[in-house]
Every structure is written in C-alpha cells, then in structure tokens.
Amino acid sequence: MRARLPLLLLLAGTAVLYLWRLGDSGWANAYYSAAAQAGAESWHAWFFGATDSAGAITVDKTPAATWVMGLSARLFGVNAWSILVPQALMGVASVWLLYATVRRTAGEAAGLIAGAVLALTPVAVLMFRFNNPDALMVLLLVAGAYCTVRATEKASVRWLVLAGVAVGFAFLAKMLQAFLVLPAFGLVYLVSAPAAVLRKVWHLGAALGAMIVAGGWWVLAVELVPAGSRPYIGGSQSNSVLELALGYNGLGRLTGEEVGSVGGGRGWGSTGWARLLGSEMGSQIAWLLPTALVLLAAGWWAGRKGERVGIALWGGWLVVTALVFSFMNGIIHAYYTVALAPAIGALIGIGAVALWRRRREPAAAAALSGALAVTALQCYLLLLDWSTALAAVVLILGLPAAVGLFLSTVAPAVVVVPIALVAALLGPGAYSVATAATPHSGAIPSAGPARANRPGGGLVLMGPGGGTANVGGMGGMGGLLSAPTPGAELVELLRDNDGFTWAAAAVGSNNAAGYQLGSGEPVMAVGGFNGTDPAPTLEEFQELVRNGRMHYFLGGAGMPAETGSDAAQRIAEWVAETFTVTEVDGVAVYDLTADVQP
Numbered sequence: 001m002r003a004r005l006p007l008l009l010l011l012a013g014t015a016v017l018y019l020w021r022l023g024d025s026g027w028a029n030a031y032y033s034a035a036a037q038a039g040a041e042s043w044h045a046w047f048f049g050a051t052d053s054a055g056a057i058t059v060d061k062t063p064a065a066t067w068v069m070g071l072s073a074r075l076f077g078v079n080a081w082s083i084l085v086p087q088a089l090m091g092v093a094s095v096w097l098l099y100a101t102v103r104r105t106a107g108e109a110a111g112l113i114a115g116a117v118l119a120l121t122p123v124a125v126l127m128f129r130f131n132n133p134d135a136l137m138v139l140l141l142v143a144g145a146y147c148t149v150r151a152t153e154k155a156s157v158r159w160l161v162l163a164g165v166a167v168g169f170a171f172l173a174k175m176l177q178a179f180l181v182l183p184a185f186g187l188v189y190l191v192s193a194p195a196a197v198l199r200k201v202w203h204l205g206a207a208l209g210a211m212i213v214a215g216g217w218w219v220l221a222v223e224l225v226p227a228g229s230r231p232y233i234g235g236s237q238s239n240s241v242l243e244l245a246l247g248y249n250g251l252g253r254l255t256g257e258e259v260g261s262v263g264g265g266r267g268w269g270s271t272g273w274a275r276l277l278g279s280e281m282g283s284q285i286a287w288l289l290p291t292a293l294v295l296l297a298a299g300w301w302a303g304r305k306g307e308r309v310g311i312a313l314w315g316g317w318l319v320v321t322a323l324v325f326s327f328m329n330g331i332i333h334a335y336y337t338v339a340l341a342p343a344i345g346a347l348i349g350i351g352a353v354a355l356w357r358r359r360r361e362p363a364a365a366a367a368l369s370g371a372l373a374v375t376a377l378q379c380y381l382l383l384l385d386w387s388t389a390l391a392a393v394v395l396i397l398g399l400p401a402a403v404g405l406f407l408s409t410v411a412p413a414v415v416v417v418p419i420a421l422v423a424a425l426l427g428p429g430a431y432s433v434a435t436a437a438t439p440h441s442g443a444i445p446s447a448g449p450a451r452a453n454r455p456g457g458g459l460v461l462m463g464p465g466g467g468t469a470n471v472g473g474m475g476g477m478g479g480l481l482s483a484p485t486p487g488a489e490l491v492e493l494l495r496d497n498d499g500f501t502w503a504a505a506a507v508g509s510n511n512a513a514g515y516q517l518g519s520g521e522p523v524m525a526v527g528g529f530n531g532t533d534p535a536p537t538l539e540e541f542q543e544l545v546r547n548g549r550m551h552y553f554l555g556g557a558g559m560p561a562e563t564g565s566d567a568a569q570r571i572a573e574w575v576a577e578t579f580t581v582t583e584v585d586g587v588a589v590y591d592l593t594a595d596v597q598p
Helices: 002-017 032-042 041-047 065-077 079-107 108-119 121-129 134-154 157-192 197-224 242-257 279-285 289-302 304-326 334-357 360-383 388-406 412-437 487-497 509-519 538-546 567-578
Strands: 460-462 468-470 502-507 523-526 548-553 581-584 585-589
Touching: 002 079, 002 412, 032 041, 032 065, 032 079, 032 121, 032 509, 041 065, 065 134, 065 157, 079 108, 079 121, 079 134, 079 304, 079 334, 108 121, 108 334, 108 412, 121 134, 121 279, 121 334, 121 412, 121 585, 134 157, 134 304, 134 334, 134 460, 157 197, 157 242, 157 304, 197 585, 279 334, 279 509, 289 304, 289 334, 289 360, 334 360, 360 388, 360 412, 487 502, 487 548, 487 581, 487 585, 502 509, 502 567, 509 523, 509 585, 523 567, 538 548, 538 567, 548 567, 567 581
Parallel strands: 502 523, 502 548
Antiparallel strands: 460 468, 548 585, 581 585
C-alpha cells in the first residue's frame, strides 16, 4: 500500500482538480449537450448521434463521445454533472493509463512524472472538464499506447489487436485525427518486438484489421440504413459518413478545402513550426513542449533499451501530431493540442529519469540542467501575459535548480530535485488551477483564467452560465459558436408542443441546442452546425410545415454561406416572407401553424 501511495495521491489530486466546481460550466458545449439530451430520450437518436430526439441531423463527428454522455444522462438525468463528470473520469483514467504505460518502460518515477505533467497541462484540464470528443479520444489513444507497449514486450498479437481496437474506437470519437499515432505504434512494434519480421508484419495486419472493424462497423451500419430512415449526416454535403470522414473532418483539415466551413477554409492562423509556441496555442500546451523535445533527443542518448522503446513511441506520437497541427491549412482550434499532452508527459518522465541515472556524466548533467533552464524560461515567457510575479518566482526557482542539477554530484538531491519539480510544474499548474476555476462554454473553449481578451487577439464571448468561448478574432459569430439561453416566456411557448414532431426550428446547431436544452423539447438544427448543410432542403421543410410537424421557426438566417448549401438561408427567407413574426424574449418567433401573410 505504501508503494502505491504516490500514485493514489496523484489520481486523487487529479480527480479533485477535474471535478472541482465542474457544474459551473453549465452545458459547456451546448452542441454536444443537446445530442446527449436527445440520446437520453431516444435510442434512435443516441445510436446515430442526432442533435434532437426526433432525429433530424447528427453532430458533425462520429458519435462515441455522445454515446457516453447520452448513457450518463439517461441514468442520472439531463444536467451539467451527468454530462461533464464522464469527461473528468476519462481524464483521471488517462493519467492512470499514462503512468502505467510509462512505468513499464522506464519505472515508477518516470510514470509518476508523466502522469503529473498530463494532469497539470492546462489544455488537458480544460478538455477533461468539457464535453468535446477530445477527452474520449485521448483516453482511447493512451490505452492504445499501453497495449502497444505490452505487445512489443513479447511480440503479442493479442495486445497489438487490442491496440488496434482502441484506435478504432478513437476514430469513432473524433475520426481521422485518431490515426495520427499509427506511424509511431506501427514502427515501434516493427522495430522492437522480439519476433521475425514476417511475423510482425502479420501481427500488424491483424491489428489493422481489428482497427478497421472497431472503427468501421458504425460507418457501415449508417451507410446501409436508407437515408430516409436515419438522421442526415451533419457536416456532409451528400448525407455520407465517408464524405464527412475523408472530407470535412479528413483531408479538408489538411488542405483547407472544407466545403461548408464558415470562412471558406480561411482565418485559422499562420502555419509553420512556431504555431504551437505562439500566444494562442502556447498558453494551452507549450509550457513543457520545448522541454519534451530536448528530452526526446537526450533521453534517447541516455536511455536503456526499454526506455528507448518508450521514447520512440511517444516521440513519434509527438512529432507526427505536432507537424500536422503546425502545417494544416484547415480548421484548427487551440484545444486540439490536448492530443499532444500525453506524449509530452511521457517524454519528460522517461527522459528526466534516464538523465538523472547518468547524472555523474557531464553530458547527462548538462542536458538535464539545460532542460530545466528551457522549462523555466518558457514558463516565464508564458506567465508574463498573466502574472509577472509568478513568472519571476519560476525563474528564481528554476535557474538555480538548473545549476544544482548540473552540479548534482555535489548538490544534495533531496533539495535540488523537489525544487526542480516545483519550478517545472508551477507555471502550468497555476494556469491549470485558474482554468478549473473558470467556467467555460461555447464551441471553442480556451484554457486559462477569465479575461476580456485571450492571447492571440481572439475575442472572448460570454456564453450561457457565464462561460467563455474564444472566437479567434472572427467577429459576429456569437450565434454560430455559442448557444442562446431562452427566457421564461419563450420556454413556456416551446413546451406547448402537443402533436408536433419538432417544437421549433432554428438555423445552426448551437442556436437550436440552446432552445432545446432550455425547453426540453426537440428543436431542428436547420443546416447543421454552420447552417451550410443541405438538410433539410426548402422543399422538405415546406412539406414538414404542411404536414403539421413543425410548430415554430426561431431567429433569422444566420451567416451567409460562402461554401456549401444555401438551403438554410432560403428556408429562413421563405419563413420571413410567408409568416408573421412576433418577438418573444427578444427572439423573432414565427408560428408556422398560423395563417400566412396576405
């Protein structure tokens, strides 16, 4: 029990950090909360990931994350805690799995350091307290890394197949992003597993097949169901999961050619190697990123065979994912960088322990000292934007500790090592606590304290419940990226929904989500997330109105489409021309059952 006490303290501290005042964020990302609400009410909506219980359109991702939230909401009711607690528990499980994975290749101390770094990475704190699909994807990918390490130890096809299953289900959480770890997993097994090359190739083929089955069964099921018997696939222009996976959420993210994207694939920041270190993404993930790169190289030099296996796996994960994030031309948000956090933590844990073991060698001592100095300087620069006093403390602690590590043969380890750890983790840890203390809502959350402006010039919108959503400087997008909170009179109006399939319709998924979560009644998201999906068409919407299936239309046309369908705009224009508008709690309301205008 005493041997496990540090791990138990790490996991307990992580749980407190991730669960503390979790309900303050309310619905967090209302888009996914609405899908969880729909799934709690309808198994049909749950399976397909529809945003309303009547099943008009799905979220623009595969639905594994909404499955978890939907089941929790079905069991514990539709509320902020039932939706957000599963994400926090995924975070604790990710820290534990990372510890277990690193421990197998580099020992107890390395595993604890890796877990602590992950737990205190600001963007990880943000996303494990939020309901985007990233939390589940990260958990599954760390599970895949654990299985790969186990497979590599004895050339076990069983463990490698389990790794494929984990990555396949990660695809069902966030599509092709999950596959960025595959080069690292495959190469490490091919090079390091103790078996003949042909046998290892066969094992990799089996794992690939398992991944395809684990990630492809739902895609196949959706493609086999007639379009009229399921929701429209949100984010696609042809009602196809394959188009969504390979286009809008696939190659389009690399090229910037994302049909239906607001802004036409522009406005996502400059590409290049410095993107992850810039002010927008740096405060999310870059606290220990330079340190991880230093320890990747130094740890490979200093490490033993098992440690090198771990460094190769996590180094490949980090380098491939970081390069894609740095140079992709399509939609990217700063919170995507949570995918880098496990690799950063693992490389720091493995590299630091390997160098410490060889600290009597001048080169190892210099590398360890230099890594801490880099950490102190990087954290100092990031903290200047928030707290100059804390930035100074990090330097005051970090630089002398770096000298102490270089002189580790004469400096007392019992003093130097704790100071070095505090200096390395103080900056990201303080920023993580500030993140946990700040309610977050909207489509694009950002780690850190609540302020009028985020790093990088992004405008912060106040979402329902007081949370924030970083809009990256793209003005006028509040209706697209944050959900409205309906007033009492509008809620009462929507709840009077006897006999209608949908209480209302609104352009854009976040608009619809706000009205749906506030009233508890299904609200159709016309045009999907951006309002640029051809679902429904004008003719289909008119048919729904004629058949008495739609009660109200709320708001206007939203932003005009630069790419994709203009069906939502045409529907809004037809409604405005055909029906009389009234204002309820500041919202334009059209009664689609009333007599049309003369």
